[in-house]
Structures are given as structure tokens and as C-alpha cells.
Amino acid sequence: MNIVNMMWAGGTPYMSIHKVHRQVLSHAGTDARISNWLLLGSGLCCGLGSTREWHMPPRALKGRHLWRLLRPWLRMRLRKGLTEAKAEIVLLDGIGVARLVLPLLRNIPHVRAKVLFHGKTRLNNSDIRLLRMFPGERLSIAAVSHTLAKSLEHDLGRPVQTLRMALDPLAFVEPLLSRNQARQALQLPQADGVMLGAVGRLVESKGFEMLIEAFAKASARQPGLQLAIIGEGPQHALLQQRINALGLAGRVHLRGHREDLQLLYRAFDWLLVPSRSEGLGLVVQEAVMADVPVVCSDLQVFREQLCDTGVYLPIADERAWADAIERCTALSAPAVAARQRQALAPEQAWQAFCTGSQSLLRN
Missing domain, CATH: 3.40.50.11930 (Rossmann fold)
Structure with missing residues (x-):
């Protein structure tokens, strides 16, 4: 064929x-x-x-x-x-x-x-x-x-x-770096504070500009918070300017595009996904399979994956995101991650994807 x-x-x-x-x-x-x-x-x-x-x-x-x-x-x-x-x-x-x-x-x-x-x-x-x-x-x-x-x-x-795109859970988990290894690879602080992560192209639809504003509000009350954004795109200079203007240099880290992203999710305690729209949002699956809980925009494609275990927030609502970021310091990240993994059911999702791919190409 x-x-x-x-x-x-x-x-x-x-x-x-x-x-x-x-x-x-x-x-x-x-x-x-x-x-x-x-x-x-x-x-x-x-x-x-x-x-x-x-x-x-x-x-x-x-x-x-x-x-x-x-x-x-x-x-x-x-x-x-x-x-x-x-x-x-x-x-x-x-x-x-x-x-x-x-x-x-x-x-x-x-x-x-x-x-x-x-x-x-x-x-x-x-x-x-x-x-x-x-x-x-x-x-x-x-x-x-x-x-x-x-x-x-x-x-x-x-x-x-x-x-629905899915990844082989065993193949995905095996090469994951530990928390310390991943933070070292990303040149992130190894301190005990909560490290929030965000992943994606630096474009308006991903919502990172709003996320930085929300983080500034939350971190004023929770000074131990850190945020790392992994990705590259046309908004890089704009985001860096806003980080500097808000006095967040050293606390918000733009780390550019990473070919080895799939290995690095455990650098984060929580993954934030403030997208305004998504076809699927594969980063949600990747984070949950790495045992990292997800806070995301209230989009139907995210509800499709995480059901009632997701932490869903209004799109582009800066205040709601600031409050949620602050709550991350009080919630049990492992407990939320475990519930989200159960909802995602990556083994069943992978089998369904394999069967669906074969059907698409063969029929």
C-alpha cells in the first residue's frame, strides 16, 4: 500500500x-x-x-x-x-x-x-x-x-x-525525566516552591499573555510560585516585555521550543492550559500521563478528555485564573493527577486510537 x-x-x-x-x-x-x-x-x-x-x-x-x-x-x-x-x-x-x-x-x-x-x-x-x-x-x-x-x-x-489522538502510555512514561532532572534540563530553580508549567506556541490563541497577568496577581500573595512557559512564537518579545514590566523576571521563565518536551513534564507541579480554542490539546494528555495535574480553560475538548475531574476555568478570565493559581498551593497535586489519569484512561484511549487509525487507512 x-x-x-x-x-x-x-x-x-x-x-x-x-x-x-x-x-x-x-x-x-x-x-x-x-x-x-x-x-x-x-x-x-x-x-x-x-x-x-x-x-x-x-x-x-x-x-x-x-x-x-x-x-x-x-x-x-x-x-x-x-x-x-x-x-x-x-x-x-x-x-x-x-x-x-x-x-x-x-x-x-x-x-x-x-x-x-x-x-x-x-x-x-x-x-x-x-x-x-x-x-x-x-x-x-x-x-x-x-x-x-x-x-x-x-x-x-x-x-x-x-x-482522538492518543499516545502509547508505556512508551511515553518510560523515558520521562525525574523532577530534578527535568528542572535541570530546563534551567529552572530546584527550590521547594510550586512550579507551574505551560506549553505551546507563543500565539494569542494560547492565552499566555493573560496567564502572565493572572500569575502576577496570584504571586503577589504567594511569593513562592514559579511559572515556566515552554514554546516559541511571535509573541515571545511581547511576553518577555510584560514579564519585565511586572517585575517577574526570575519567577516567570520563557524557555523556548524544546524537541525533548515529552521528557520534561515532571519539571512542573501543575500544568496550566489557558487556551482560547483547541482542536484537542494534546498537552493535557501528556501532562496527565506524566502524573502532572492540569488546570485548563473550560473547552469542550478538554471536558471530553478529563470529564468531571478537570479544573475548568472561564476563558481569558484573569481573576478566575489568578484565584486558581493561588489554590494550587493548597490542593494535593498527586490526588488531582490520579483522578485525572483515571478519567483519561490512557490505555483504553490508546487502543481506540490504534483501532481507529487502522480503520481510517485500510477502509
């Missing part, structure tokens, strides 16, 4: 998406020949099979203004590539890639398409027509959470498979 895994782009901003595709493709079977295509940028893709970089013009890919005139040429290039790869299945990274690729697949009837959605997407009328025109035996649609799948089903009027 020849599979082309077609991704929008490579690089740090897309690492979580690549991680999902890598996990899905790991269940393709021993007979699968995998080729990863990056339409934009460069870098390691999924770590399975070969990688091809297309370096397509971004504006032409998005089809805006006169640049849309180049799209037939882009499709012609891709069609030639699919023929050379003897593709039987293409796994497409969301609606952006689907807009480019599905029209050319109408005339390649032996190739089946699988579109995997990673986050809430506004589908326009042409998107809906495009996704509706393929019969079920030629096009499968999946989403990384039940919440997202139901939303897409409502918009499209056709079945959408829930493929």
Missing part, C-alpha cells in the same frame, strides 16, 4: 500536527510505503518513510487574487508526483490541503483520500460542496476529537470519524 502523507508545511509551528500524522501512519501496516510531502517550508516531517519538499508559492497555495491562476499548474505538478509515487491513499492535513488536492483526485479514481482535521475550521460553501462530492468509498473524513467530529458532521451532512 503506497501512502502519500500531504502536509501543509514543516517546522516548529506544525510539530503537533506532524505528531498526530506520525501516530496515525505508524498503524499503516508493515506493507505500507509512506512518502511525506511538505507543500511549504522544509524540515523533518513525520519520521516515517521519505520526505519530499515542494516549496510551493504560499499565495498560490491559498488561491488569493490572481495567484489562484497558478493552482492548475500546482495540481499538475502534484498529479505527476502522485503518479510517480504510485499513490493509493493520500492523507491530507485539513481543509487547506484538501482544497488543493481533492479537485485533481476527481480524475484519479484509484486514489482514495483521507482528510484529517486538527482544529475548528470555517468551511465555506465551496468547501462543503467539495467534501460532499466524493462517495464514502473514495473519501474518509476524520477529526482529532469527538467535539470537532460532531461539528464537522453538522456542517457537512456526512459521517466524520472521531480519531
Whole structure:
């Protein structure tokens, strides 16, 4: 079975998406020949099979203004590539890639398409027509959470498979660093105060600017608190300026992007996830499997994972987050983590993900 895994782009901003595709493709079977295509940028893709970089013009890919005139040429290039790869299945990274690729697949009837959605997407009328025109035996649609799948089903009027991303619990836990080792790797204080963590791209939708403001209020009353934010992005300079202005240098630590993030969760006593929106929020799973309890925004995708064990807070409510951060010093972190792990049920989630991935790729 020849599979082309077609991704929008490579690089740090897309690492979580690549991680999902890598996990899905790991269940393709021993007979699968995998080729990863990056339409934009460069870098390691999924770590399975070969990688091809297309370096397509971004504006032409998005089809805006006169640049849309180049799209037939882009499709012609891709069609030639699919023929050379003897593709039987293409796994497409969301609606952006689907807009480019599905029209050319109408005339390649032996190739089946699988579109995997990673986050809430506004589908326009042409998107809906495009996704509706393929019969079920030629096009499968999946989403990384039940919440997202139901939303897409409502918009499209056709079945959408829930493929909630999960990790092999045994493989995840075994290489985890201890608390001291992880803090040393991140160059964080080893003191006894509570170390709060946050993980993600430094972009507005992750809510880190609000989190720093809330932390400033809470730490004024709890001087032993520390906060480490792991990630990189366009808000880095803005966040650092705000940390300095609030007098939090030495207590709030921006530690940039880490390739070894999965090993480091035990550096934190609590993980804070103040996102304004998420397709799934894989960091919630990773923290809970590392026995680190989670405080998160009140999003349905988080409730889907943690049920009634989650500590849910109103989105962007600075006062509520400040109060919750302060309460972290009084709550039993191990007890909360144990309840959340039971709700997450990582062993069952992993088995469901394995079965769902096999079904998506084989059917």
C-alpha cells in the first residue's frame, strides 16, 4: 500500500500536527510505503518513510487574487508526483490541503483520500460542496476529537470519524525525566516552591499573555510560585516585555521550543492550559500521563478528555485564573493527577486510537 502523507508545511509551528500524522501512519501496516510531502517550508516531517519538499508559492497555495491562476499548474505538478509515487491513499492535513488536492483526485479514481482535521475550521460553501462530492468509498473524513467530529458532521451532512489522538502510555512514561532532572534540563530553580508549567506556541490563541497577568496577581500573595512557559512564537518579545514590566523576571521563565518536551513534564507541579480554542490539546494528555495535574480553560475538548475531574476555568478570565493559581498551593497535586489519569484512561484511549487509525487507512 503506497501512502502519500500531504502536509501543509514543516517546522516548529506544525510539530503537533506532524505528531498526530506520525501516530496515525505508524498503524499503516508493515506493507505500507509512506512518502511525506511538505507543500511549504522544509524540515523533518513525520519520521516515517521519505520526505519530499515542494516549496510551493504560499499565495498560490491559498488561491488569493490572481495567484489562484497558478493552482492548475500546482495540481499538475502534484498529479505527476502522485503518479510517480504510485499513490493509493493520500492523507491530507485539513481543509487547506484538501482544497488543493481533492479537485485533481476527481480524475484519479484509484486514489482514495483521507482528510484529517486538527482544529475548528470555517468551511465555506465551496468547501462543503467539495467534501460532499466524493462517495464514502473514495473519501474518509476524520477529526482529532469527538467535539470537532460532531461539528464537522453538522456542517457537512456526512459521517466524520472521531480519531482522538492518543499516545502509547508505556512508551511515553518510560523515558520521562525525574523532577530534578527535568528542572535541570530546563534551567529552572530546584527550590521547594510550586512550579507551574505551560506549553505551546507563543500565539494569542494560547492565552499566555493573560496567564502572565493572572500569575502576577496570584504571586503577589504567594511569593513562592514559579511559572515556566515552554514554546516559541511571535509573541515571545511581547511576553518577555510584560514579564519585565511586572517585575517577574526570575519567577516567570520563557524557555523556548524544546524537541525533548515529552521528557520534561515532571519539571512542573501543575500544568496550566489557558487556551482560547483547541482542536484537542494534546498537552493535557501528556501532562496527565506524566502524573502532572492540569488546570485548563473550560473547552469542550478538554471536558471530553478529563470529564468531571478537570479544573475548568472561564476563558481569558484573569481573576478566575489568578484565584486558581493561588489554590494550587493548597490542593494535593498527586490526588488531582490520579483522578485525572483515571478519567483519561490512557490505555483504553490508546487502543481506540490504534483501532481507529487502522480503520481510517485500510477502509
